[in-house]
Amino acid sequence: MLLEVEPSGGRFTPLQNRLQITPARLSDNLKRMAEHGLLRHLSPLERRHPALPEYVLTEKGLLLRDAAKAVQSAEGMLGYGRLSAKAWNLPLLLALHYEHTRFQDIRFALGQVTPRMLSGRLDELQLIGAVDKSIAELPRPAYIYLLHQDSKPPVRRLAADLSSLL
Amino acid sequence: MFKPGVTVWYSVKSLDQTIDFYKEKLGFEVNFHDPDTGMAMVNTNTKDCIIGFSEAEEVVPSTSSTVFEVYDIVHTRELLEQRGVRFIGDTETVPGMAKLATFVDPDGHNLMLSEELESA
Numbered sequence: 001m002l003l004e005v006e007p008s009g010g011r012f013t014p015l016q017n018r019l020q021i022t023p024a025r026l027s028d029n030l031k032r033m034a035e036h037g038l039l040r041h042l043s044p045l046e047r048r049h050p051a052l053p054e055y056v057l058t059e060k061g062l063l064l065r066d067a068a069k070a071v072q073s074a075e076g077m078l079g080y081g082r083l084s085a086k087a088w089n090l091p092l093l094l095a096l097h098y099e100h101t102r103f104q105d106i107r108f109a110l111g112q113v114t115p116r117m118l119s120g121r122l123d124e125l126q127l128i129g130a131v132d133k134s135i136a137e138l139p140r141p142a143y144i145y146l147l148h149q150d151s152k153p154p155v156r157r158l159a160a161d162l163s164s165l166l
Numbered sequence: 167m168f169k170p171g172v173t174v175w176y177s178v179k180s181l182d183q184t185i186d187f188y189k190e191k192l193g194f195e196v197n198f199h200d201p202d203t204g205m206a207m208v209n210t211n212t213k214d215c216i217i218g219f220s221e222a223e224e225v226v227p228s229t230s231s232t233v234f235e236v237y238d239i240v241h242t243r244e245l246l247e248q249r250g251v252r253f254i255g256d257t258e259t260v261p262g263m264a265k266l267a268t269f270v271d272p273d274g275h276n277l278m279l280s281e282e283l284e285s286a
Contacts, residue, residue: 012223013181013204027223043224050177050220051205 001029002057002065003072005039010053030055038064063165070161077154080128088113088121090158093147096131097155101144171214173207174232176275177222181206183272184219191249210234227274239265239281246279259283 001019008014016026033039038061042054057065071084083089091110100109107118122145125131130151136144147155178184181204188194194208197216204221217232236242239257246269247253254276257267267279 009203011204011220013221014202017202017204023223030223044177044222044226047177047222050175050218050222054223 001033002038002061002068005055005057010055012054033061066165067162070158074154074158077157078130078151080130086121088117089125092121092125093130093151093155094159096145096147097159101146102142106145173216173218175218175220176228176273177225178219178273179221179225180272181219181221187272188217191246191251225273227276229276231268231276231278233278233280236279236281239267239279242279243267
C-alpha cells in the first residue's frame with residue numbers, strides 16, 4: 001500500500017482499483033496506517049478540490065515507502081516472488097548477509113522469531129535456492145546457513161539501501 | 167482575465183449512481199468517465215459549463231447550490247419528480263427575482279431550479 005498511495009493520487013478509488021481489495025479492507029488498512037503515523041487523512045473540508053488527495057504520506061510514511069521500494073527492488077533481483085509477504089524472510093536474508101550463519105546466531109540476531117518459525121523459513125528459503133545449508137566442522141560440527149551465490153548481490157544491495165535510510 | 171467556462175466539482179460516493187442521476191434523470195451528457203481514477207464529467211446544457219465528479223471515501227454534502235435555469239419550474243419539477251428526483255421543501259419565490267426549487271443528487275449535494283420572474 002505504501003508504494004501505491006502516491007501513484008494513485010492519494011485517493012481512495014484509484015487506490016482500491018490498483019490494489020484490487022475490498023473498500024472495507026482498504027478503509028481499515030488506511031485507518032490503521034493513519035493511526036501508526038504513516039498517513040494523514042485529509043478531511044473533506046481540508047481538500048480544496050475533489051480530485052486532490054484524501055491521504056498523504058507523512059515523513060514516517062515516506063521513509064517506510066522508500067524502504068518498501070528497496071524491498072521490492074531486491075525481490076525483483078532475487079526472482080523468488082514476494083518474499084516479504086511472509087514474516088521473517090527478508091530479516092533472515094539480511095541476518096545471513098551480516099554473517100550470522102548458525103541457527104542460534106540467526107535466532108539471536110532476529111530477536112523475536114520462534115525456533116519453529118525460523119526453522120520453517122530456513123527450509124523454505126533453502127528449497128527455493130535462496131539459501132545454502134552445509135555442515136561446518138569447527139569449532140564443533142553444526143549446520144551453517146549461507147546466502148546462495150546469486151542471492152548475495154541483491155541482499156547486499158538491500159542492506160545498503162536500508163542502511164542509507166537510517 | 168478568465169477564459170469562458172465554468173466547472174463545478176463534487177466529491178461523490180459512487181460514480182455509477184452519480185452518472186445515472188446526472189445522465190438519466192437530469193439528461194446531461196457524460197463527456198468523461200474513468201472508472202480507474204473514479205472521475206467523471208458531464209456537460210450541462212450550457213456551453214462550457216461542466217460538472218465534475220470525483221469518488222471519495224468521505225463525502226460532505228454541499229449546501230452551496232448549483233442552479234439550473236428553467237423556463238417553467240412547475241413543469242420541470244414535476245418531470246424530475248416523476249423520474250425519482252428528490253426535492254427539498256416547496257418551490258419558493260424571491261420577489262422580483264425568481265422562483266426556486268431545491269433538489270439533491272445521490273450524495274445530498276444541493277442543486278436548484280430557477281425560473282426567472284417575468285418582471286425581473
